[in-house]
Amino acid sequence: MTGRSLPPLTWLRAFEAAARHLSFTVAAQELNLTQSAVSQHVRNLEDHLGRELFIRRTRALQLTEAGANYLPTVREAFDVLARGTRSFIGGDRDNALILQCNMAFSVYWLAPRLHRLYAAHPWLVLNIVTALWDPEIHARDAAIKIRFGRPGDMSGDATRLTWDVCRPVCHPDYMGGAPDFARARLFDCAGIMGNWESWSRHTGRPFDEARGVNLSSTYVVAIEAALHGAGMAMGHETLTHDLVEAGRLIEPFGDTAPLPEGYFLLPPPQHEQTPATRAFTDWLSEEVAACPYAFTG
Known part of the structure; x- marks a missing residue:
């Protein structure tokens, strides 16, 4: 030719x-x-x-x-x-993949389940890049992306994984085991629609807009603060469900509010699929489907 x-x-x-x-x-x-x-x-x-x-x-x-x-x-x-x-360029790399997801999902959802991933696929090599890194690196190298956001922010090939609610969480011993919303120190992640103000509005609890909320650029800080008894965090069920089940956090109030955002899977194009990407996405789908917050729509 x-x-x-x-x-x-x-x-x-x-x-x-x-x-x-x-x-x-x-x-x-x-x-x-x-x-x-x-x-x-x-x-x-x-x-x-x-x-x-x-x-x-x-x-x-x-x-x-x-x-x-x-x-x-x-x-x-x-x-x-x-x-x-x-x-x-270096042998058959079908056993390795790069995954991009935010720090909170990596720490509180993915890492506690990795033993099951490797038990099912012991040959798999997973490299996790968090959103704290240069986003240009993510876009260039990540074979699979798991993103948190609203449906309208996602591309057409994105698959929704979770349908979430938010509710306050804190350490079981916080404020002597009898947390008071009016006096509690509040923690949250900046830029999320499911926040303290929206939860209070949805549940009818009074909330002074002038009240200070301790914010960080990663949800990990808010959850770690709650885990160590520093205050209450606005919990997202996807990330706090297992911590509550383990008794490390409690949900002091029964009120919940819908979380506008969710987690979405962005798979690689069909022509870039490998045994590693197929194994991971199949495993991820099965794991999420077993969770109470799985998206079923």
């Missing part, structure tokens, strides 16, 4: 992503390109092949028959290239 007959990889990558999402916009977000750049790459590929690959509609794309026939070939080519590259 001559160099002239083989399309540039950038054109093929744009086509594969657009075909998977049926959207130039979402493909652009995945590839870190502009929508117009993805559209132009696809147009260049169509001109090169002499075939229309998409039917362009106002709000959606549809593969033509030629596009649907060409797509499996492109995906297979990327799979072969990915496997060959992994082998060339």
